[in-house]
Amino acid sequence: MDPLISKIVIAIDGHSSCGKSTVARELARKLNYIFIDSGAMYRAVTLYALRNHIVENGIVDREKLKADLSKIKVYFRMNSQTQHNDIWLNGENIEDEIRLLEVSQNVSPVAAVAEVRQLLVTLQHEMGIEKGIVMDGRDIGTVVFPEAELKIFMTALPDVRAQRRFDELTAKGETVSYEQIRANIVERDRYDETRDESPLRRATDAVLLDNSYMTREEQLDWVMNLIPKI
Ligand code: CDP
Numbered sequence: 001m002d003p004l005i006s007k008i009v010i011a012i013d014g015h016s017s018c019g020k021s022t023v024a025r026e027l028a029r030k031l032n033y034i035f036i037d038s039g040a041m042y043r044a045v046t047l048y049a050l051r052n053h054i055v056e057n058g059i060v061d062r063e064k065l066k067a068d069l070s071k072i073k074v075y076f077r078m079n080s081q082t083q084h085n086d087i088w089l090n091g092e093n094i095e096d097e098i099r100l101l102e103v104s105q106n107v108s109p110v111a112a113v114a115e116v117r118q119l120l121v122t123l124q125h126e127m128g129i130e131k132g133i134v135m136d137g138r139d140i141g142t143v144v145f146p147e148a149e150l151k152i153f154m155t156a157l158p159d160v161r162a163q164r165r166f167d168e169l170t171a172k173g174e175t176v177s178y179e180q181i182r183a184n185i186v187e188r189d190r191y192d193e194t195r196d197e198s199p200l201r202r203a204t205d206a207v208l209l210d211n212s213y214m215t216r217e218e219q220l221d222w223v224m225n226l227i228p229k230i
Contacts, residue, residue, distance in 0.1 A: 014154030
């Protein structure tokens, strides 16, 4: 991209497991922008809550979680080996652990707690102050950066999303069933769309991208084509 063109904020929201982070990461690399996976931050808080028995089987002890928030430090650090912005929790790299199905099965109720959202939205907002950022999540175009210059709302058919996530987790050696994954995806969508706090919804000015039948390359080209029109 022409470096003389001023940097913008790109917000990518959408349904579970539709490849938001993949597009966001590739876009950031092409534009030389910072990529922030806001879902990783909610997953980090969930991992803390699981380890400290604050959430179990999708039931959150809200009071205990609120009381512990000051002890939870979540941040990103560049991994020089992978060139990936890894997520850290209180001095520990938890990039791999946050993708476990157990975290996916507990993250939506944790992310519905208002105080958790306030904490993480403040951090996310600070990360975008200088622009030149691509952030993906559920409320980026509606709450975190309502002024973002480019907003994309991504989705894909549930079966396609479940198959992609199943392939991803089994490739990493996790033993999961396709049905378990599909059920988790559908349940998280329902939870995220119906919660009181910043529910998942398409911003009125977001461009819709359904990538059910698109390859990674096709979707990246599709998104890159939106950039010069700003
Ligand atoms: O699995 P996937 O990559 O689709 O999800 P994620 O982006 O890692 O987000 C995990 C969960 O965090 C979501 O299901 C939401 O409950 C929550 N989340 C949120 O509430 N707000 C965000 N900005 C990002 C994620």
